[in-house]
Amino acid sequence: MKWSKALIPTLKEKPKNVENVSHSLSIRAGLVRPLVSGVYSYLPFGWKVLSNIINIIKEEMNKIGGQELFLPALTPSEFWKETGRWDEYGKEMFKLKDRKNRDMCLAPTHEEVITEIARKEITSYKDLPQIWYQIQTKFRDEIRPRGGLFRLRQFIMKDSYSFDTDDEMFKSNYALHREAYSNIFKRCGLDFIIVKASSGLMGGSLSEEFMTFSEDGEDTVVVCEKCGYKANHEVAVSRNNGVNFSDEPLEKIHTPIEGSIEKVSGFLKVPKTKLMKSLLYLIDEEPIFLLLDGEHELSDEKLGNLGNARAATPDEIKTIVGASSGYISPIGLKTKIRTFADTALGSKKGLITGANEDMYHFKGVNIERDLKVDKYVDLKLVNDGDKCESCGASLNIKHSIEIGHIFNLGVKYSTLMKAFFLDNTGEKKPIVMGSYGTSPERIMMSVIETHQDKDGIIWPSEIAPYKVLVIPLNIEKPEVKNTAETIWSALREKTEVLMDDRDESVGVKFKDASLIGIPLQIIVGERSLKNGNVEIKSRDGAISKNVKKEEVVEEALKLMNSEFIN
RNA sequence: CGGGGGGUGGCGCAGCUUGGUAGCGCGCUUGGUUCGGGACCAAGAGGCCACGGGUUCGAAUCCCGUCUCCCCGACCA
Known part of the structure; x- marks a missing residue:
């Protein structure tokens, strides 16, 4: 792609009404634009990132035997009434009526719909286990959308559901998801921890959250650096402070x-x-x-x-x-x-x-x-500095972003909605379910939060919108232009490459390059071209060197596959 | 929902206290000079001052109402 033909509307100044870095950078780098509170348009550049994240998710889900499906966002009230969530969800649910005056809602999650399928299609223990997942838009009329794209009213969610005969079998599906999620976040370049979670509206007991650290995060987690204890702040435990006072009369x-x-x-x-x-x-x-x-x-x-x-x-x-x-x-x-x-x-x-x-x-x-x-x-x-329940060391409280949540639903939904199967003795039993969610937007924003500097974003290569950015410094010099064209054409057959062919001054090009954060830059300028060289450098600053212009394509491909960028 | 702060050319802002020709920077268009870290000169285009009512000879400015956006609290991917 050539920049002159692309929609990458970068902004020089921080937009107003923007508080955190990821929000600011996602708008400035031309990834997203706000539409109404809690709802964003994803511009081509941002959608490329989200698509890359979605592809990683699909690969990892398929690897554990997940089967992708696609459920409707528009759902009738009856299933929600069966589980009681029509009322429980309250105003957070976008409710509407169809032309026949029937109650409908835009699904905030899909346990009911998926259970409706399971109860019809799963009849025997021989049908189990199953993992079904989808990547789909969810609607939640949040009390207060916030933090840019951290709490949205319309967002993409990958939600998967597991179906098992018993708790024992469930555990292995749960473990598979735990593994898949870990792989997904690793590949997206995120550092994360897994903490004991609070279950919220979903119900169920075993429940863990995947958290990345960020000052702008709306969650807090408690971690023990010494023994590795970690938990969501709300459920974390700590020891008695050991302070005692002498006995006195009342x-x-x-x-x-x-x-x-x-x-x-x-x-x-x-x-x-x-x-x-x-x-x-x-x-x-x-x-x-x-x-x-x-x-x-x-x-x-x-x-x-x-x-x-x-x-x-x-x-x-x-x-x-x-x-x-x-x-x-x-x-x-x-x-x-x-x-x-x-x-x-x-x-x-x-x-x-x-x-x-x-x-x-x-x-x-x-x-x-x-x-x-x-x-x-x-x-x-728990207070910051409290003593760790298991080892006694001081606990730390850190701000974090929840990027994934996996939990055991037990037989809550299968019982309420009568999703039963016959076991090998002919006994009727409720299906044991699990539910697993993560959100591409959250992942993207968390990545920006943790992969940026004062100049802009530094994309991890796997999710970068383009892997290489070719920057001809002065497009009016034929030699510069032709060299850049040659490199760009050769590279685009191997990878996703963007060329900044705009007739802009070098300052603008370098600033924009830093802002949009493509991991590898190939800079074509008269200065190094005199020696037959071009410069290749990584956005994170780890690499910056001159190479022969004939060898730069090969060099770029080599660097892309190396470990240098996250 | 409670509390706080905003809405003025595409973007970021000033003007409002004390009513009187709507301003600045960036961006955009045209021409020219530039080109290794947000260049320069010149000439332009572009605004129902969120919306609706009032007060006034006159309202971006004062008063009332509405909408909307952001932040802090109850929610969660």
């Missing part, structure tokens, strides 16, 4: 300040760990006290695991406990309220917590002596 003290952990620890001049956070929640409409170490926040995910939970309102707290939030605790209450304590609280002594009277706290609280804990559960959101 005593009510006057604390004439706002009852926050911050204020109380400041007022009493004690560390936050000496405070015990007492929170009143309604779990399945039963009031329950949740106790946490003063320096930790409650994890929403872990809270959700307890049941249908919500924080008690100030009025409810007043009615149930008789004091305001900030001055409450399960100690000395007339009415019994069940109490769950975070595991890290253990049997601590000498703590401070609310005295169930405004402006008063208890000091000297001894958990074993002064209150009855009904259940110890893991409730806390």
